Amino acid sequence: MEPPTGEDPLDALIPRLAAAYGEPRWLKFHFDDVGSAAGRAAGLADPAARVGTRDEVLTVGDYLSAYVMEWTLHHLDLIAHLPPPAAGPAAASAAGPPAETLAAARAALERIAGAPFPTSFSDEDALLVGTGRRVPTHAERDALCESAVRVPLVLG
Template identity: 75%
Template sequence: MDPFAHSWAALRAAVDDLADADFEQPSGCTGWLVRDLVCHLVIDAQDVLITLVTPAGAEPTVNAATYWDLLPELPTGDDPLDALIPRLAAAYGEPRWLTFHLDDVGSAAGRAAELADPATRVATKDHVLTVGDYLSAYVLEWTLHHLDLIAHLPSAAQPPAETVAVARTLLEEIAGDRFPASLSDVDALLIGTGRRAPTTAETAELGDMAAELPLVLG
């Protein structure tokens, strides 16, 4: 299994299966509707394409886990870039144009990732890392956004169990600790990144780790 390809294909398929009315539902990202999240995915796909053609000669400075910045607080939707996304999404008008653009750019990003040498070093976000580590980091990105996409769409397809497990492992590496085995992979991701609050029982199971959560990835 190629976790990057598997998670990205599943996310794009989930978007493709959305009804027009689904685009107006809230997503799991604060302040964003589903259409806004899909617009963000277009930008993410563009970032993948840009990074994969931005080789670096320096030694890697980060890996898949340390690539992520840990932000001090959960997003509110007021960040200028976050606030820009809904305006960009609205400019598409009908959902079909948004899904067309995601399919077009997303397919290209998937092909570029498949053709890239995992050992090649690339530059992004003022970091240098291997293609393999970069694509591994994006498995977490795709998986979390798949969960965001379907947060209020109970009939939508879940992300693949295999890639959810991969994403959990990476989040545990970022945390420097392991989530309790009693937490499902999905719950570990949602609680670990602040997408939902733990119950009293879950907080007790988390123990000292609870004080370090959520991990707000940027």
């Protein structure tokens, strides 16, 4: 990913929003609060109902699935350059996404790809390689050559 150039008005907004929290714990509190409310709302929603966004109409289930994938990818981006978590309560904040979230995001990516990733790929590796966040290893490249998946998938 390229650093912001300053050309886009959002380039200035992101650092200001980040600075507004003052401390990482307040950002975590905000995401925990918003995430919990979103989870409760998602549980109450009719997955077959239709919603519109950005001139697209999709089911609530598909909309929520897209958000699970997006936020899982953002989570992976945020921890990409952090050391693996050590034991203890402070390390929990650097942990990766839960296994069920990784699996759901992989399933959504496979629906977009129109084919499953090789079973030799972990869910995290399928997401990272599939979205171009990581170059496949030689073994992964060989496995991809035998599958119907062509990477990276460009999501936009």
